Amino acid sequence: MNTKAPLLxxxxxxxxxxxxxxxxxxxxxxxxxxxxxxLGRNGAGKSTILHAVSGLIPKRAxxxxxxxxxxxxxxPRDIVRAGLVQxxxxxxxxxxxxxxxxLAIGTYASARRSDAAQxxxxxxxxxxxAARRYLPASKLSGGQQQILxxxxxxxxxxxxxxxxxxxxxxxPLVVDRILAVAAExxxxxxxxxxxxxxxEKALRHAHRCCLIETGRIVAEGSAQELRGSDxxxxxxxxxxxxx
Ligand SMILES: Nc1ncnc2c1ncn2[C@@H]1O[C@H](COP(=O)(O)OP(=O)(O)OP(=O)(O)O)[C@@H](O)[C@H]1O
Ligand SMILES: [Mg+2]
Numbered sequence: 001m002n003t004k005a006p007l008l009x010x011x012x013x014x015x016x017x018x019x020x021x022x023x024x025x026x027x028x029x030x031x032x033x034x035x036x037x038x039l040g041r042n043g044a045g046k047s048t049i050l051h052a053v054s055g056l057i058p059k060r061a062x063x064x065x066x067x068x069x070x071x072x073x074x075x076p077r078d079i080v081r082a083g084l085v086q087x088x089x090x091x092x093x094x095x096x097x098x099x100x101x102x103l104a105i106g107t108y109a110s111a112r113r114s115d116a117a118q119x120x121x122x123x124x125x126x127x128x129x130a131a132r133r134y135l136p137a138s139k140l141s142g143g144q145q146q147i148l149x150x151x152x153x154x155x156x157x158x159x160x161x162x163x164x165x166x167x168x169x170x171x172p173l174v175v176d177r178i179l180a181v182a183a184e185x186x187x188x189x190x191x192x193x194x195x196x197x198x199x200e201k202a203l204r205h206a207h208r209c210c211l212i213e214t215g216r217i218v219a220e221g222s223a224q225e226l227r228g229s230d231x232x233x234x235x236x237x238x239x240x241x242x243x
Pocket of ligand 2: 047164
């Protein structure tokens, strides 16, 4: 039993778009160095939870603590500076900028300045970026752009990296690679909160999983516990997500 205060602690989170509430009281914790996966069907509210945690959309109610500090009312910029970085769904990189300039943007988010050592660390982790550092990002394949988006998040050495469906639209090998790098960084002490539709791939790396259904956490446990549970089958019944 881990008795340390969690790195991320979400309590009683409610989020609405206009009058329509889509997240109905979510409690979620991530410990330092932990790999947590959020699973759930399309529209379950996974991205909404992540956006609210990162301060990108308002919360109707609830509290978010990060690194022992209440960040419920903090700006996205302050949350990033506290060490919580989210890689958004889709390959959001700046196509006209070079790979290296895109990476440099990632360092602006951190309190630290961009320096050569940070860039070299990314090129060691992601050799496919090293080979293309002076190319405009638009010349990269979809998979390479997603790797760049992840590197852009990782370069600031966050305490918690949030990845929202990094696999979407990518070849299985690229997905494996992104998840393996996330797991490796996690072993080095960074916590990961991952939303993923490829259930089996995500469970392979997870220390803990939370199952979301229509804005609520309906089950939580280790990968092994969830694999054997009826609730996982129920949530994904009829969907083509196992891989
Ligand atoms: N900007 C928005 N305005 C209004 N409703 C929204 C908005 N974004 C999401 N929703 C609705 O909120 C609910 C939760 O959406 P959300 O994007 O959080 O789900 P998700 O679990 O991330 O789904 P997916 O797996 O498709 O990414 C859905 O019913 C969705 O239609
Ligand atoms: Mg989503």
